[in-house]
Amino acid sequence: MSVFDGLLALVVSALAWRCVTAPDLYRSIVLFIVTGLMLALAWVRLDAPDLALAEAGIGAGLLGILLLSTWRVLIHAGPEQADRPGASTRVRWLAGAGSGLLGVLVAVALYQVQTAIDADRAGTLALEGLGAAGVDQPVTAVLLNFRSYDTLLEMGVLLMALIGALLLRSPLIHRPGDDDAGTDSPLIPVLVTVFVPLVILMGTFLVWAGAYMPGGAFQGGAVMAGAGVMLVLGGRLHSAAQLGLLMRTLLILGVTVFTAAGLLLMPAEGAFMAYPQALVTPLMVLIEFSLAISIALTLLLLFTGTTGLRRADP
Amino acid sequence: MLDWLAAALIGSGLVFFLAGTVGLLRFPDVYTRLHALTKADNTGLGLLAAGVALLSGTWQAILLIALIWFLAVTAASIACHLVARHHLRDEREDDTP
Incomplete structure (x- = not known):
């Protein structure tokens, strides 16, 4: 695993955590899109370009557009609709645990792919x-x-x-x-x-x-x-x-x-x-x-x- | 020799990206931020593309890189224009209620 892969795993988990705990909805959506792009990069590193294309096109691209247009509808219905209370401490801990696990998984996957793939x-x-x-x-x-x-x-x-x-x-x-x-x-x-x-x-x-x-x-x-x-x-x-x-x-x-x-x-x-x-x-x-x-x-x-x-x- | 030239181009491209990002984070309002972001990043992308094209070796790859560079620069410029225009309109609406 190279330094780049380690950084990528760190960035993915940090982005995932921020995505849940960000103070406003718009920021969460943008962070979600960026997380998707970083995951696509991880799929590229894992030699899975098919998944990278799907993640970038559907996960980050079209899902991002759907989320953004939903956000717009909420804003038009009344700005308070798009507000949300800040994440509670429990949610922060849960999100931290989840995104930490995601980071570990990405790191393990990036490490594993360098070794031989099981034949059976x-x-x-x-x-x-x-x-x-x-x-x-x-x-x-x-x-x-x-x-x-x-x-x-x-x-x-x-x-x-x-x-x-x-x-x-x-x-x-x-x-x-x-x-x-x-x-x-x-x-x-x-x-x-x-x-x-x-x-x-x-x-x-x-x-x-x-x-x-x-x-x-x-x-x-x-x-x-x-x-x-x-x-x-x-x-x-x-x-x-x-x-x-x-x-x-x-x-x-x-x-x-x-x-x-x-x-x-x-x-x-x-x-x-x-x-x-x-x-x-x-x-x-x-x-x-x-x-x-x-x-x-x-x-x-x-x-x-x-x-x-x-x-x-x- | 070619490798060194490519490394120099990519390295200076990265410096422009860094400058653009610092500008985005530090400048006070939308217009100056857009200015820093688009000018510096477009230059950075150009240098990066030139460096990678030197390393790629085949003319097909060079053409593809040139096409990607052109599309990225066009899309970024139009996106910048739209963001600035939207912000300008919001400001005008705020002035004349």
């Missing part, structure tokens, strides 16, 4: 079966093929979460436009026109890259959702009360394609979600892209808190 694990089996998986990246092979049931159910959970959030949305609607500084700034069109295509390109690449290097549907979908957030904040996309047919279709695209691929090949293969060797690679790519599109739209709708989106009037 599930990971070895996955690596041995990689030839049949249709993709060269072990993480994607596990997610989309070896444990595809779990991933399919995760997509269902994500859809359920969105439906639940939309049912509860009325007190949490963020209405862009009424007081957003910046939509009238001359730099916003520059930001939107330069960055959004690049971000979408990067998201698409991450999904595609999932087949042979770190990346995948969740990471790419989160990046694409980030482009959508930029479009909403930049005033190019507005909330709409109705969920159009296209949006509904895209929302369930992932679950539908995943299930259909499993069911339609059942007569030929004899088992749910068993794929013929000749078709497995194109199927993986197809499933991966449909998952990414659904994930991106779900995360974006979680951010806007509305059932639909429409283009801004020119």
